[in-house]
Structure formats: structure tokens, C-alpha cells
Amino acid sequence: MADARSAPESLPPAFLEFLQENGLDPMMYSMVDTIPRYIRLKPGMEPQIPEIQSELKCHLNKVSWLPDFYAIPPQVQIASSMAYQQGKIYGIDAASGAAVLALDVQPGEHVLDLCAAPDMLGGRGSLTGVDVAKHRLAACRTMLQKYSLGDRCRLFVADGTSFSILPVNSSLGNGEGLVGLHKCDALRPSADDEAQTSGYDKVLVDAECTHDGSIKHIQKFEFWGWKTLDRRVLDAERTDDLLHLQLRLLTNGFKLLKTGGSLVYSTCSLTVAQNENVVQQFLCKHSSAELQKIGSADSWPCRSGSIFKTLRFDPATSQTSGLFVAKFTKLQI
Numbered sequence: 483m484a485d486a487r488s489a490p491e492s493l494p495p496a497f498l499e500f501l502q503e504n505g506l507d508p509m510m511y512s513m514v515d516t517i518p519r520y521i522r523l524k525p526g527m528e529p530q531i532p533e534i535q536s537e538l539k540c541h542l543n544k545v546s547w548l549p550d551f552y553a554i555p556p557q558v559q560i561a562s563s564m565a566y567q568q569g570k571i572y573g574i575d576a577a578s579g580a581a582v583l584a585l586d587v588q589p590g591e592h593v594l595d596l597c598a599a600p601d602m603l604g605g606r607g608s609l610t611g612v613d614v615a616k617h618r619l620a621a622c623r624t625m626l627q628k629y630s631l632g633d634r635c636r637l638f639v640a641d642g643t644s645f646s647i648l649p650v651n652s653s654l655g656n657g658e659g660l661v662g663l664h665k666c667d668a669l670r671p672s673a674d675d676e677a678q679t680s681g682y683d684k685v686l687v688d689a690e691c692t693h694d695g696s697i698k699h700i701q702k703f704e705f706w707g708w709k710t711l712d713r714r715v716l717d718a719e720r721t722d723d724l725l726h727l728q729l730r731l732l733t734n735g736f737k738l739l740k741t742g743g744s745l746v747y748s749t750c751s752l753t754v755a756q757n758e759n760v761v762q763q764f765l766c767k768h769s770s771a772e773l774q775k776i777g778s779a780d781s782w783p784c785r786s787g788s789i790f791k792t793l794r795f796d797p798a799t800s801q802t803s804g805l806f807v808a809k810f811t812k813l814q815i
């Protein structure tokens with residue numbers, strides 16, 4: 483059980499109570515200044531590492547278990563650097579990178595990111611990004627332009643629990659992108675059984691959550707005000723709604739997955755309610771869903787979730803932000 487007496491002093495009592503109720507250790511928030519910051523280097527930019535190191539005034543430590551990822555000291559800011567502005571580096575936590583890697587996207591595959599924001603971008607297939615928040619998709623669009631990925635991606639401001647648009651042309655198998663997209667194709671709603679053959683090869687549901695595992699995010703409440711945390715994280719009604727939303731996002735993402743395809747469900751919460759319990763409820767209702775072992779995870783610095791084949795990253799074990807990851811496949815039934 484968590485020991486509230488050893489928590490960082492700045493954490494408010496209501497949050498400590500939330501952690502205790504969920505069996506989470508408040509000490510993880512004191513690691514915020516010691517766990518590294520992670521960046522992803524644009525593939526092909528390796529020869530420029532010495533120049534980037536000299537600009538950031540720090541060493542880029544290669545993350546051995548995650549291709550293209552480097553660790554830098556937590557206090558290093560990258561947003562104003564030329565390397566960032568020119569799209570050579572991008573800040574993303576290694577655990578989030580692992581969730582994307584778990585999808586194992588192959589060239590030419592159709593990928594759906596149902597709670598898009600910018601982390602998924604940079605994959606090798608065609609990408610459909612959906613997010614209910616316009617400003618999050620605006621950030622994605624900026625990234626698409628910056629990394630010249632536009633011809634392979636499309637973005638929708640939409641509710642991921644009811645989004646129903648299948649990949650545009652499932653015969654697209656060469657990674658050339660979505661050139662030739664017509665509005666009438668894009669807005670055609672899908673039938674349930676159509677998705678089994680013409681659905682997405684890979685789906686990422688990085689669901690909205692309480693973000694309690696994202697220790698850098700929680701630290702920001704010191705500036706935003708702890709009252710905001712009460713409203714956005716601790717409100718019991720909101721938490722109930724969240725659990726419902728997570729299950730609905732997972733359910734709809736799975737509906738849009740083709741038979742034999744893979745779906746990754748992740749959250750940056752470390753509570754059992756938002757992770758294992760959602761997975762369990764989903765599995766009870768979907769006989770065609772099966773948890774899959776994440777092939778590349780053998781070398782990852784994470785631990786098993788309480789359901790076999792699920793994974794948990796946390797600051798103490800992984801030197802990353804907290805993240806829960808579960809991978810499903812869709813069986814022919």
C-alpha cells in the first residue's frame with residue numbers, strides 16, 4: 483500500500499488519497515527531476531547527432547530497447563532548438579514510443595489512431611488520425627507538414643466512440659498514400675462485417691485517462707493550480723464517465739479492425755480501474771478479441787500488468803512516465 487507520509491510535500495491531500503485508494507506510490511512524483519527526457523531522432527539524422535548534441539549542450543544517450551530514441555537530461559528544453567524546429571528531433575516519452583512500437587506497423591498497412599494527438603505520427607503505413615479535440619489535431623497537422631507525411635495521412639475531428647470510416651482503398655498496399663481520396667469515399671459509413679475484411683490493419687487507442695502516471699503532467703498542476711486537478715482528475719463522476727469512455731473507445735477501435743489485425747490499448751494512468759478492469763470487461767463482451775504477447779517487449783524495462791500479456795511502465799521500473807499497454811488481435815469466428 484502506498485505510504486502517504488513519504489510523498490513530495492507539494493501534492494495535495496485529495497490527490498494523495500486518490501493514490502492511496504488506487505494503491506499507487508506517491509514517491510514516483512519525486513522522480514520527476516531525475517528520470518530522463520526522451521527524444522525521437524528522425525530516421526536518417528544519425529550523422530547529425532554531434533551537431534544536435536552541441537546545440538542542446540548535452541549527450542544524446544541511445545535507448546537500447548527503442549529504435550531512434552535517445553535520453554537527455556530532464557531539464558534540457560528542446561522547443562527553441564533548431565534541431566526541433568527543423569523536425570530532426572521530437573520530444574516523446576519512451577513508454578509512449580513503446581506503445582506505438584507494440585503495434586508493429588509494416589509498410590503499406592492502414593493504421594487508425596483513435597485518440598490521435600501527435601505521438602503516432604512517423605509510422606510507416608497510411609495513418610488515419612481521429613481526435614475529439616480540434617486543437618490536438620491542429621498539432622498533428624503541424625507535425626504532418628513538418629515531417630512531410632501529409633500524403634499518407636488524414637485527420638478527422640470526430641468522436642472516437644462512433645467514428646466509422648474505413649481505410650479509403652484497402653488495395654493500397656505499397657505505402658504510396660491516400661492520393662485520390664474523394665470526399666464521398668471518406669464519409670461513407672462502414673457496415674460491421676465490412677470492417678472484418680476492409681478494416682484497419684492496426685489500431686491505436688491511447689485513451690483519455692486521469693494521466694496520473696504521467697508524472698511531468700501532474701507536476702504541471704503546481705502551476706495550473708491543484709483545484710484544476712480536483713476537477714480534472716479526482717472528480718468521481720468524471721472518473722466514472724472516463725471508464726465508460728475508455729471501454730467505448732476500445733470497443734469502437736476493435737470494431738474498425740480487420741480480422742487478423744492488432745489493436746493496442748494504452749493509458750497513462752496506473753490505476754487498475756482504467757486498465758486491467760477495462761480490458762477484462764472488454765474481453766468478456768468480445769469473443770473475437772484475444773490478448774497478444776508483445777513480441778518486441780522482451781527487452782523492455784517494464785513489468786507485467788495483473789493480466790497476463792499486459793504491460794506496465796512506471797517511473798521506478800522503467801525510468802519513463804507511467805503507461806499501461808495491452809495488445810489485442812481480432813480472431814476469425
Ligand SMILES: C[S@@+](CC[C@H](N)C(=O)[O-])C[C@H]1O[C@@H](n2cnc3c(N)ncnc32)[C@H](O)[C@@H]1O
Nearest residue numbers: 597598599600601613614615641642688689690
Ligand atoms: C492520452 S491522450 C492521447 C495522446 C496521444 N496519443 C499522444 O500520444 O499524444 C487522449 C486523447 O483522447 C482525446 N479524446 C478524448 N475523448 C475522445 C473521444 N471521444 N474521441 C476521440 N478522442 C478523444 C483527447 O482529446 C486526447 O487528445
